[in-house]
Amino acid sequence: MVSTQLDGIREQYERDGYVIIRNAIDPALAEETSRHVDWLLEHNPGIRPEQLHHTLMRQDPFMHHLVGDDRLLDIVEPFIGSDIALFAAHYIAKAPFKGQPVLWHQDGSYWPLEPMEVITIWLAATDSTKENGCMRIIPGTQHQKLLTLRQMQKIDDGSNVLGYGIDPRTLEEDKAIDIELKAGDVSIHHPNVIHGSNANDSPYWRKGLTLRYIPTSTRITKEGHSPFLLRGKAVAGVNEYEPRPRFVEGQHMPFAGAETWNDQL
Numbered sequence: 001m002v003s004t005q006l007d008g009i010r011e012q013y014e015r016d017g018y019v020i021i022r023n024a025i026d027p028a029l030a031e032e033t034s035r036h037v038d039w040l041l042e043h044n045p046g047i048r049p050e051q052l053h054h055t056l057m058r059q060d061p062f063m064h065h066l067v068g069d070d071r072l073l074d075i076v077e078p079f080i081g082s083d084i085a086l087f088a089a090h091y092i093a094k095a096p097f098k099g100q101p102v103l104w105h106q107d108g109s110y111w112p113l114e115p116m117e118v119i120t121i122w123l124a125a126t127d128s129t130k131e132n133g134c135m136r137i138i139p140g141t142q143h144q145k146l147l148t149l150r151q152m153q154k155i156d157d158g159s160n161v162l163g164y165g166i167d168p169r170t171l172e173e174d175k176a177i178d179i180e181l182k183a184g185d186v187s188i189h190h191p192n193v194i195h196g197s198n199a200n201d202s203p204y205w206r207k208g209l210t211l212r213y214i215p216t217s218t219r220i221t222k223e224g225h226s227p228f229l230l231r232g233k234a235v236a237g238v239n240e241y242e243p244r245p246r247f248v249e250g251q252h253m254p255f256a257g258a259e260t261w262n263d264q265l
């Protein structure tokens with residue numbers, strides 16, 4: 001990543017609700033992230049590639065290694081400060097020809113966070129294009145209030161990733177921007193900005209990892225989320241952090257750095 005890309009990102013973020021950062025991680029780490037999706041699918045038969053949730057990552061050394069990468073933390077620090085935790089990680093991977101759409105939504109509608117101080121990094125493990133169902137964002141909508149799930153349409157028939165969506169007739173869909181990324185690029189977005197994505201009807205995988213970073217002063221008000229402390233200090237009485245797991249050969253996906261991982265714990 002060229003560090004000058006971080007110049008002015010706050011202004012862009014405040015204006016549009018999102019920013020794209022190219023080459024945020026190197027090709028080898030993007031490739032390992034893509035391989036991690038394959039590994040998780042192989043070890044969790046029956047789970048759709050769009051539904052590889054945080055619970056699968058809690059004890060996964062590669063995920064802890066990836067989300068604590070200084071290049072990612074340096075991107076979020078200007079927004080949330082230097083005491084940083086990860087609230088949740090979720091791969092939304094879309095298989096060729098059958099990847100599901102994500103209906104229009106605002107992330108904050110789903111999250112038990114108090115206050116709603118949080119920023120998402122969407123990390124491209126493969127190229128993510130219009131053709132294979134890249135994320136789409138309606139710029140400027142981060143200034144709108146969060147809708148509750150009750151104010152959204154419930155479409156939980158298994159045809160889409162989240163089961164809820166904002167009624168498209170209430171939106172200016174023609175203003176949506178396709179967030180096209182190369183493997184290793186990231187976009188960041190605001191919890192109120194309206195976004196979604198189309199189905200993947202192409203012959204190519206689209207593998208994206210959503211990472212929700214919070215300042216340690218943000219409280220997770222629902223039990224069972226197991227956040228990770230990544231940089232700086234915890235705030236006394238706010239959240240309990242998951243210990244970093246040991247790497248066990250044969251049990252975890254091998255990755256560059258796994259050989260010294262346990263020494264850093």
Ligand SMILES: O=C(O)CCC(=O)C(=O)O
Nearest residue numbers: 092102107135197208210
């Ligand atoms: O990956 C996608 O297509 C949508 C991502 C998304 O909805 C999110 O990051 O909240």
